[in-house]
Amino acid sequence: MDRRNWIKNGILLGAMAKMGLPMAWSQDAGAYRKVERPIPRSKPNKIEVIEFFWYGCPHCFHFEPALNAWVKKLPADVYFHRIPVAWPSKRVNFAGHQKLYFTLEAMGLVDQYHDKVFDAMHVQKKRLDSDAEIFDLAQSFGLNREQFANTFKSFSVNAKCKQAVDLATAYGVDGVPTLGIDGKFTTSASVAGSEENALRVASALIERERQASKT
Template identity: 50%
Template sequence: MNRREFSAHVVAAGVGITSASLSTVVQAQGGPVEGTHYVRLSQPLPAAAGGKIEVIEFFWYGCPHCNALEPALDAWQKKLPADVAFRRVPVAFRDEPFVAHQRIYYALETMGKVDAMHRKVFYAIHSEHQRLDKAPEIAAFMTKNGIDGAKFLEVYNSFSVQTKVHQAKQLAEAYKIDGVPALGIQGRYFTSGSMAGSNEAALTVADFLIQRVRKNG
């Protein structure tokens, strides 16, 4: 989902995503092609994975494509090798509701609740049609799911969460992210569903890029 789709309030899952199989491309061209299926950053970024290969998913809770990809992405990241570190970075293409959703994610992360709540936030927005962009609604949602709403808002409004939101903005800009979901690899490459042919194919491209980083150092 790109900036233009965000501006048009596209909400139908799967819009703009093709069903092309990457395996056909691999067989025809010998593997994912730079400039077509992935991009090499002109200015490499420092990776922050403690010596491991860093993989970042750039996402937005309101994006239908991110929501649709989540089951496959979750299964994929759980099978990553021990030398790969995976993390999520929420993006904001304008202030609201993007920043509110960034703060939800980082507050959950701070409280150690991402595993328990990440998919529930997606479900609330895409299946229950909640916006989750105003404090009372967010607090009520958290309380309904067993989290102290007042405590959550305290973390949500904290300086540390605001700092993480600022850092997320800088990282997305450095990767030149203009649509989600997208995957950044080791501060050197990124790919997306629109580049790879489908969001699931982007995971295959990411596997290829992980191997490339591992081989080339």
């Protein structure tokens, strides 16, 4: 281990201790994973945090309240955003659900309807297996069906979807929900042991990146 990595790991362990995490939770203990090739930040002056998710995932649905509370407390130097995943499947409409999110984003409606989509799938048990079902859902929200459909099919939304697939691949995401931290690390409940621990580890990694940038 070179001096720079020794310093960075010391920063992380110090942050974990400060936040009440067991000192044994190091990279070797599996509390987080390193990204194979670091990914540039979307915003150069911000520490980037990404939630990779899928609307149909029950774990993502149950993670939302804790995640939302955590996001509200993030410092100003952290840029948080969501990326919906889409894996190849003949049974599950991953691509449609991904486009649903980016359509809401393009229309400036994520804050208003993101949680409602989760409720539709997990409380109302709507599978959203087709574009038509997704357009029906948008219409039930009071949105203009034609406008929503046109945005859903637009070049810009399709481009966002391709970028999302590439980003999830670069991060090595193989399950959701997963948190990506600053293009260098990922953590999740399955890796860290629980949702609460995943958020604690993410906070410690954010602090590590903040302190490392000062050295």
